[in-house]
Each structure stands twice: as structure tokens, then as C-alpha cells.
Amino acid sequence: MQASAGPPVASLDDGALVARLRAGDEEAFELVVRTYSGRLLAVTRRILGSDEDARDAVQDAFLSAFRSLERFEGGSLLSTWLHRIAVNAALMKLRTRRRKPEDPIEPLLPVYQENGHHQETFSSWNEPVDVAMSRAENRARVRACIEQLPESYRTILLLRDIEELDTDEAARALGISPNAVKIRLHRARQALRGLLAPHFRSAQP
């Protein structure tokens, strides 16, 4: 096919690469899929947990992206555009798959005395959070703790605090009320705090 004429696809900027995709250039499709499948897999796995579902979502995302190439706006980043489509594909999958029974979140929430005071005395964390999070080890630890959250809470936390959707967008994406989003987000953050505390508080007095 004459579509393979011109400069090598690997050297193209996003706009030119998308132009090749629009022209049906096989080499361009392969380059895009090869470049982004790992990254998108990480995104969908984060939301879906399951490896198999994450792969399905990545496939759905690429196909949906390739069908809507005319909607890619020049000047935007292909990586950002694909990321957003992958998040949507994962959410679609999340809505349609059979819900697995999940662990209750209550054991991860703070315990109160009868008079409404905290049962626990919170000891402070041993270093500023940005310093702690500058280490890869801690970033992996926090991601592992997020993974431990019950699914419906983990998803909300990811969408609101990591993907930075607003309350209404998250509510629409998940088919629940904005108020339910707020309640779950607040619980998810508190549960995550409880999971992080043993790692981050001063070990020695």
C-alpha cells in the first residue's frame, strides 16, 4: 500500500501519526498498539483488578479509539486521549460485569467510643508526605494499599482523587448518585488512611 511512503512512523509527532492512522497505515496502527498497550493495561488493571478484564478493556479502548480517530484534536496528546478512552472502557466493563461480593469497608474505618470520641490516639507520620512519596518503594506501597480497598470504594477513589473526575462525572460513569459518590469517597479515603498509617507513622519513639 502506498500509505507506507513518507518518513518512518516512529519519528512522527502525534498529529502526523494520527493522520497516518486515519489513512489506514498498518505500520502506524502497530506502532501505536505496541507503544501504548502496556501503559493502558496498567490503567485498566488499576480500575478492574482482574487481569483478563483489563486486557479486554484495553482491546475495547483501542478499537473504540480507532473508530473515532476523526475526534482526535490536533494539538492534544495521543497518550492523554488514549488514557481517557481506556478509563471509559474500563468503566464500561465495570458496569456490565457481574459484581463480585466485596468485603465490607467498616473494619477499615475509625472506631468511636460511646461519647463520640476516637478510640485510637493517632500518632503523627514521620516525614512530610511529598518526601515519603518521592521514593518508589512508598509509591508501590500506596498503590498496594489502594488495591486492598473494596472494589466500589477503590473505583471511586481512583476516579475522583487520581483520575480527577468531579463528583457528577464519577456519578454518571458509575450509574450512582452524586451523594453516593461523596459518601464512598470519604469512606475510601478514611479506609486508605487506616491502611497507610502503619507504614507511615514514626516507627521509633
Added chain:
Amino acid sequence: MTCREFADFMMDYLSGELPEESRAPFERHLSRCANCHEYLAQYKHTIEAGRLAFTNPEEEVPADVPEDLVKAVLAARK
């Protein structure tokens, strides 16, 4: 205001959505209860830690391109 009520209000307080009439009691509790002061600080740190945990996407990406997935996608497109 109790510590339990204080905890319930933290999210709205931080997003500036806590109604005026609750804000003063919330801030009074915050200034008097060291434990809730610490709890609110950790709640904020948690949000920040979550955000920072995903700032290096390459950490989560498998080193190898998932070859079978690439093939499946390219085949499905046709």
C-alpha cells in the same frame, strides 16, 4: 461537636462545601482536639499520597510489551 461528627464533616470542610453554621463548630473542635487535628492532617496526607502514587506511570507498566495483546488488538481491528 464530637470527633465522629468532625470526621463526617472533613471532606466538605476541605472542599469548601461545609455550610457556614457548621464551619465555626468544626474549627473550634479542630483547635481544641489534638487527635482530630492529627486525623485531619493524615486525611489530607492520604489524598496527596494517593495522587503521588501514580505520578510515575512507567512503574506500573510491564517491562515487556504484552505481545499477545498487541496481536489480538491488531487482528480485531480488521
